[in-house]
Amino acid sequence: MENSETNSFDFDEVDHLLRNAELRDQIEPYVDEAICRVNVQAFSTAKENEFLESMLAWERAPVLPPGLIHLYLSLALTTLQWT
Numbered sequence: 424m425e426n427s428e429t430n431s432f433d434f435d436e437v438d439h440l441l442r443n444a445e446l447r448d449q450i451e452p453y454v455d456e457a458i459c460r461v462n463v464q465a466f467s468t469a470k471e472n473e474f475l476e477s478m479l480a481w482e483r484a485p486v487l488p489p490g491l492i493h494l495y496l497s498l499a500l501t502t503l504q505w506t
Contacts, residue, residue: 436468439468439469439472440468442472443468443471443472443475446472446475446476446479447475449475449479450475450478450479450482453478453479453482458478461474
């Protein structure tokens with residue numbers, strides 16, 4: 424008779440592995456030496472997925488033009504001075 428915890432763990436691990444394959448496919452266009460320097464083999468599959476998700480979020484984040492960055496920082500500094 425099989426233990427329900429063992430079955431749950433197996434299903435979770437399969438889900439993590441499937442998600443990992445999706446994330447690796449999605450991040451492929453962005454792979455460079457910075458990503459390759461991280462030893463993801465030291466991570467569990469779930470932790471590697473968190474890392475890949477954060478890298479994808481970073482790569483897909485919108486880039487603001489320099490003028491808007493300057494405006495944002497100026498407003499932020501002005502707001503900090505008034506608080």
